Amino acid sequence: MEIKARGLTFDVYEGGPSDGDPVLLLHGFPQDHREFDLLAPRLHERGLRTYAIDQRGTSPGARPADVGAYRMSEPTADAVAVLDALGIESAHVIGHDWGAVVGWWLASGYPERVRTLTAVSVPHPKALGLALRVRASQRARMVYFKIFQSPVAERFLLARDGAVLRAMLKPIGRTGDKYVESMRTDPDRLTGGLNWYRAATGGSPDGPGIVRVPTTYVWSDKDGVVTLTAALRTRDWVEADYQLVAMRGISHWVPEQASAALADAALARIGGV
Template identity: 55%
Template structure:
């Protein structure tokens, strides 16, 4: 369906039992709501009503030009406005990659709207800040962000030679068809720039403003994630004041929803059911 909110039009894929508990799914870069496709059948069978959102910059009707329009507070406000438009007072929230960052900030700033949080791959911003300051390996893992923040240069680098840079970035996500399903939308005019603007609008001030989370939370991390190391992952526990679970997946890369959808879905269901 299409949701009109905050003067924009967002694409939302809806599924599962009509009266099931609501679940808001937030994707990461450079993907879209399709990254949840293999996770959803198990969640639906578990009785959840899913709302997979194509976030700001990814929904063609929600693609403002200004970099500052992609600051974290705007992304969180989008999620709140979509929940309002759906008539959902509070949802279980699942986010992967940048979607996890939005999920952390949503849970910290609007705990009344979040029943539970399952954050996948990317830890709480404060945990990430700690690792960047204390762990040289994490600093090296995050060096790619410097390229992503360079306007024009990043687009050229990622889209050159039939989007070879994007395809390399997505290595491990799946077969050629799955990779193409993520790459092709990013080749549409303005799409990659909008997605990269999340990185360009990112600031230490905004990330530092994300406080501790009090809702029941699970953080899912994979030990072969090239972007997030163990120091950041394990520091996450210190940023949750509510019930907390840390799930480590062995031998899995960054693209957890694509690589191990069933174990992830079972982890999400376990978190949701922990509050029953």
Template identity: 70%
Template sequence: MEIKARGLTFEVSAAGPEDGEPVLLLHGFPQDNREFDRLVPYLHEAGLRTYALNQRGYSPGARPQEVSAYRLREAVADAIAVLDELGIEKVHVVGHDWGAQIAWLLAANHPGRLRTLTAVSVPHPRALMLAIRVRPSQKARLAYFEVFRSPRAERLLLGRDAAVLRWMLKPLRAERVQRYVDAAREPGRLTGGLNWYRAFTTDQIAKTGVITVPTTYVWSDRDGVVGLTAALRTADWVSADYQLMAMRGVSHWVPEEAPQELADAVLARIGV
């Protein structure tokens, strides 16, 4: 379906029992809402209704040209506006990568709209900032941010038949990698995704508060982006019921590599 909100048009894939409790799914880079298509059957079987949002930069009707339009507060406002248009007052939220970052901010700033939070791969922002300060290895893991902020990033990722993009996604099956490569070649699509990096500044997350909704954080030991320190210290920033689920032998692309295990974590958090 298409949802018009905030002067933009967002693609939302809605599925599952119409009377099921709603679950909002927020994707990351360089994927889109299809990264959850191996996860959602498990949620539907459990009686849940899913809404997988293509966020700004990814929905063709939601690609502002200004880099400043991709600040995190805009994506947070998008999610709230889409929920309003759908008539959903409270929702379970599952976010991966940038989607997890938005999910943490939703939980921190709009706790009354969330029933539960399941954040995948990206930890609480304050835990990550601490890890960057005390672990040089964590800072090194995020060095790619500056590459993605470069005006040459599009050419770097898509050059030589998208060799760099394919390398990033190499843990995934070839047909899944190809779908994201094809999408990245759409006019404006890759720039929209990269603008999240270009618009990012630490002040956007520096004051993220303690989370007061029931939360699960899913971390995987082969994630090249987030190390163990940030994963462990996330517990410091959740005052509600909390669980850290650590996956072994799984890379950053959890929803597509380990959908059943992730579904187990989501369903346990939701309590169905």
């Protein structure tokens, strides 16, 4: 369905029992709502209602041209506005990659709207910032940010039939091809996704801060982006029931590579409230 919020139009994909507790699903880059296609049915089986948003930059009706419109406060406000439009006072939130970052901002800034948070792959931004300061390995893992922020990033990522994007998504095999094809046929979608990186200029001093909602952080040891230091120090920023779930042998693309294990972690968090 299409949800109009904040002067934009978001594509939102709902599923599960109409009277189920709501779960907001927030995707990352270079994916979209489809990254939850294996996870959502497991949540539906447990009586939950899911709402997967194609976020700012991905939904065709929500692609501002200004890079500043992709600062984290904006997609965070989008999520709140979509909940308002759906008539949902509060929801369980599951976010992956950039969706996890939105989840951290939501849980910190709008705790009354978040029943539980399951953040996947990306740790609390302040924990990541610490790791960047003290671990050269963390800095090395994130040099790709400079590439994605470059004005030639689109050309680079789509060259040779999207070879770089396909290499990024290699752990999920041919499943990743659908995202590459979506960006090849709709280059503005790729620009919208890259603008999240371009708007990330060192973080915002006003957030996110301490999280005071029940939280699970899912980290995987084959994630090429996030070091163990960032994962472990995330605990410092949650003043509520908290669990770190560490997955062995799984890459950054947890929702598609380990959907069953992720469902178990999310359901344990949701069921614990």
